[in-house]
Amino acid sequence: MFDDLRDLYQEVIFDHNRNPRNFRVMENADRQVEGFNPLCGDRLTLYLKMDGDRIADASFQGSGCAISTASVSLMTEIVKGKTEQEAEDLFTKFHEMTTGKDENFNLEAVGKLAVLAGVREYPARVKCATLAWHTLDAALKNEQKSISTE
Amino acid sequence: MTNFPVEKIRADFPILAELIRNKPLVYLDNAATCQKPQAVIDSIVNLYSHDYANVHRGVHTLSIRSTDKFEGARTKVKDFINAGHEKEIIFVRGATEAINLVAQSYGKANIKAGDEILITAMEHHSNIVPWQMLCEQTGAILKVAPINLQGELIYAEFEKLISDKTRLVSVVHMSNALGTINPVKKIVAAAHAKGIPVLLDGAQAIPHMAVDVQDLDCDFYVFSGHKLYAPSGIGVLYGKQALLEAMPPYQGGGDMIRKVTFEETEYNTLPYKFEAGTPSIADVVGLGAAIDYLNAIGMDKIAAYEAELLAYATEKARQIKGLRIIGEAEHKGAILSFVLDKIHPHDIGTMLDSLGIAIRAGHHCAMPVMDFFQVPATARASFAMYNTKEEIDVLMKGIESLIEVFG
Structure with missing residues (x-):
């Protein structure tokens, strides 16, 4: 019935929505930033534990749609062990992928995050996927305590 | 249903003949804005x-x-x-x-x-x-x-x-x-x-x-x-x-x-x-x-027809497991605001859109109402005089199917 949506709602996304990874409060986190999408009410708190300039651990709490939950869940998995610069580079690539400006975008560059590529066909949902990454960006830059997509 | 000329009215609204994602449009976002009859255009x-x-x-x-x-x-x-x-x-x-x-x-x-x-x-x-x-x-x-x-x-x-x-x-x-x-x-x-x-x-x-x-x-x-x-x-x-x-x-x-x-x-x-x-x-x-x-139609007739639509939609919605209606006032206009257990309204909105159904998902410019009911947002189907029972059936079938997909 929802054949048209297969690119957007892949099984991996349902899986992460049902069982989000790293869904916990982190005691003694080095960075803690809240992300908020006022348009849909998605709200998350991202926690990072740093080891020098490397992300030793990442976790989150919050509530949101399947896309935003899967996105933050996948993100916490993939950034663990990465340096700040590596994580920022990944954010840049993820942003390029989800905003869909480059038709020849190489999905291999983002690894398993490629399951979220489908949002580029749904402009209203791009922010659901990028909220997690904007929050991470703020956390890495240690800019502020909360960020908003608006 | 009352003897309400809904098919004649529908024919007056050119946009209702549009196909959305290759499916007949079911427009249920009338509380946000409603469509225009040819006479207005x-x-x-x-x-x-x-x-x-x-x-x-x-x-x-x-x-x-x-x-x-x-x-x-x-x-x-x-x-x-x-x-x-x-x-x-x-x-x-x-x-x-x-x-x-x-x-x-x-x-x-x-x-x-x-x-x-x-x-x-x-x-x-x-x-x-x-x-x-x-x-x-x-x-x-x-x-x-x-x-x-x-x-x-x-x-x-x-x-x-x-x-x-x-x-x-x-x-x-x-x-x-x-x-x-x-x-x-x-x-x-x-x-x-x-x-x-x-x-x-x-x-x-x-x-x-x-x-x-x-x-x-x-x-x-x-x-x-x-x-x-x-x-x-x-x-x-x-x-x-x-x-x-x-x-x-x-x-x-x-x-x-x-x-x-x-x-x-x-x-x-x-x-x-x-x-x-x-x-x-x-x-x-x-x-x-x-x-x-x-x-030319008559506001009282419109009100009576829409009351029937709302009653029908409410009855159908109550039969769906995991659906909670937000707003069950005794005196109510043709709006069905709801949330689904573990499915965010924006996912509901995108999924229904793929079936040609337009609803609103969000806080409806009433954030204090969302806070009161402790939901981040709701999905809202809002009806107009050109909507039909058949469209409500399409909506309900869509909701049931997406609940199944989300599992």
Whole structure:
């Protein structure tokens, strides 16, 4: 019935929505930033534990749609062990992928995050996927305590 | 179903024949804005094709034709809400601008530090923020009457909040997020007993029921054209003549308002005092055409048909496991706001869109209502006179299928 949506709602996304990874409060986190999408009410708190300039651990709490939950869940998995610069580079690539400006975008560059590529066909949902990454960006830059997509 | 000519009405709305994602459009986002009948579209094309010039300006033929159509529409609006005189019908951009006009004109002139403005907990942001701005400017205090878990105003609490300091009551006639229809006649009477004027936000109510401002006895009534099958960008402020006469203009001298003494003779006559600049002429004419169209069907018949649609949808929705209806007031208009267990409204919205079904997902510009019900957002199906039981079946089948997919 929802054949048209297969690119957007892949099984991996349902899986992460049902069982989000790293869904916990982190005691003694080095960075803690809240992300908020006022348009849909998605709200998350991202926690990072740093080891020098490397992300030793990442976790989150919050509530949101399947896309935003899967996105933050996948993100916490993939950034663990990465340096700040590596994580920022990944954010840049993820942003390029989800905003869909480059038709020849190489999905291999983002690894398993490629399951979220489908949002580029749904402009209203791009922010659901990028909220997690904007929050991470703020956390890495240690800019502020909360960020908003608006 | 009642003998309501829904198929004939549907044929008058060209957009209803559109295919969305290769499926017939099921348009259930009418509380956000509703679609336009051919008669409204034609009225705009005809004006620009044959009769257009600026209004109230020239002696030439087109200006006279344009002015006649423009002022003719004012008369139609007056009759539609049974106002006493055309002078009481002010054209604005929409309900939002109308409330801002009252807040900045009536409010600034009559409301001082320590005074109170009373609203309810189910207001749209457009009936909250203009008063917060006024409170910030004047030092007045915004009081909010609570609602219960059915989404109804707790009337006894509302009445208690009417105090000697209350200077204005501003209440939504029908809630956009919950569908609740407020007991506005009773509210007006209670406020008037203490000499307090009442503004009714009719943005949602106006397409769903016959509205008689003299019977309601409200002091201000505001609505938008775009929810009444008319173009966007046009709306109406109804105000009692004596109040409007005494109010300073809204545009063209905001800073001076506080300094001038409150003398009506200094300003233009009504309604033009509040209509600075060239108005949205074609949209006003379109509003007139929409009213003609609705009158030909009959607002009471529309209300009865929509009540059947809502009852049918509510009954079907209650059978879906994991669906919670938000807003179950006894007196309710054709809005079905709901949440699904573990499925975010935005996912519901995207999934239903893939089936050609347009609903709203979000906070409906009523964040305090969302907070009250402790949900980040709801999904909302809102019905209009052109919707059918079959469309509700499509919606319900869609909801059941997406619950299955999410597992």
